[in-house]
Amino acid sequence: MYVIAIGWLYVTLLMAATEPNLTAGALTFALYGAAPLGLFLWLFGTPQRRRQRLSSEAVDDAVGKDDGADPRRDQ
Numbered sequence: 001m002y003v004i005a006i007g008w009l010y011v012t013l014l015m016a017a018t019e020p021n022l023t024a025g026a027l028t029f030a031l032y033g034a035a036p037l038g039l040f041l042w043l044f045g046t047p048q049r050r051r052q053r054l055s056s057e058a059v060d061d062a063v064g065k066d067d068g069a070d071p072r073r074d075q
Helices: 002-017 022-063
Strands: none
Touching: 002 022
């Protein structure tokens, strides 16, 4: 997936380089390249983040840890 992301950024960087002025190039890169790519990576990374969260919760349950709070401090 990261190869596609690198390729997309490369293409949009080349598109931005052909713009007539710096502002148009920066906006082309940001709005046509970086912003959609960030959204894409965030959406397609959600299942991995969910698996990592569930895995860490399972490890915490197996070890007997909770959220890190010390029950002796509550007294």
